[in-house]
Amino acid sequence: MRKLLVIISIFLIQSVSAKPLFSEFSAEILEINGRNAVIKNSNDIVLGSSGIVTHTFKQGISTIVARADVIKKDGDKATIRFGVYKLSTQTAFPKPGILPAVGDKVTLNYLYDRALIVAPNYKVYKEVTTHFKDINWVHPDIVGAYLAKIFRPNPDREIFQKVCEINSTGLIFFALNNKGYFVDCNNFKSVKEVKTGHIKKAQVPFYSRVKNIDTSWIKWSSSEITDYNSHYRSVIGK
Numbered sequence: 001m002r003k004l005l006v007i008i009s010i011f012l013i014q015s016v017s018a019k020p021l022f023s024e025f026s027a028e029i030l031e032i033n034g035r036n037a038v039i040k041n042s043n044d045i046v047l048g049s050s051g052i053v054t055h056t057f058k059q060g061i062s063t064i065v066a067r068a069d070v071i072k073k074d075g076d077k078a079t080i081r082f083g084v085y086k087l088s089t090q091t092a093f094p095k096p097g098i099l100p101a102v103g104d105k106v107t108l109n110y111l112y113d114r115a116l117i118v119a120p121n122y123k124v125y126k127e128v129t130t131h132f133k134d135i136n137w138v139h140p141d142i143v144g145a146y147l148a149k150i151f152r153p154n155p156d157r158e159i160f161q162k163v164c165e166i167n168s169t170g171l172i173f174f175a176l177n178n179k180g181y182f183v184d185c186n187n188f189k190s191v192k193e194v195k196t197g198h199i200k201k202a203q204v205p206f207y208s209r210v211k212n213i214d215t216s217w218i219k220w221s222s223s224e225i226t227d228y229n230s231h232y233r234s235v236i237g238k
Contacts, residue, residue, distance in 0.1 A: 020134040021182075021192070022046070022112035022171075029053070029104050036071070039106050041078040045070055048189030050170070051108035052085055053100045065098045068106050069187050080106060083186070086165060111170030115182070116143060116163060119175045120202035120228055128175060138167045144210030151216035153205050153224045157188055157235055174236055177229045183236050190236065202228035
């Protein structure tokens with residue numbers, strides 16, 4: 001019973017239901033103005049979230065032509081901004097060379113069912129991953145092993161984006177002091193906040209079973225983290 005009360009006091013969500021935390025949403029582009037476009041609004045659209053733009057050819061073959069970031073919600077319309085979609089980049093193949101057009105399909109909250117997790121200790125890691133069951137969590141050992149490989153015990157935004165790309169994830173959860181943040185991998189916008197408890201002890205760079213990640217004397221940027229909370233607040237801009 002005490003364990004259950006701890007989890008409830010640490011994480012507050014809107015309701016307990018079978019509906020996923022983030023539901024994938026699709027809509028057609030209604031109009032385009034430069035790098036921006038308009039689609040129909042929905043409660044499933046989160047300001048700051050990202051997705052993909054898909055173009056379908058006459059033969060029925062579809063291809064991803066851009067990334068989409070939600071920058072505005074107003075009434076029955078939402079505004080997205082186009083960006084380069086890097087997840088499917090393959091140097092062996094030519095780029096599609098197709099710009100988004102009216103009628104193309106926009107899919108938001110794309111890959112939001114997979115996430116990285118940055119937690120200060122095993123207890124918080126276990127509570128988060130147990131509580132948000134609809135998300136497939138990439139184990140922090142995988143991220144820790146990558147940091148060890150590149151001698152970076154102080155991961156920054158670019159490194160997290162690279163790990164997201166490698167592991168096909170759309171979100172990162174940062175468990176910080178008194179608050180937790182679901183952050184979009186592509187644009188690093190916070191798409192959901194939850195209340196958390198006070199962090200008494202933190203493993204750096206974060207909880208994983210990969211210990212003692214070395215620094216590199218030839219990289220000034222490879223110094224160790226001295227304050228878990230301050231470092232990650234700086235990374236996500238909070």
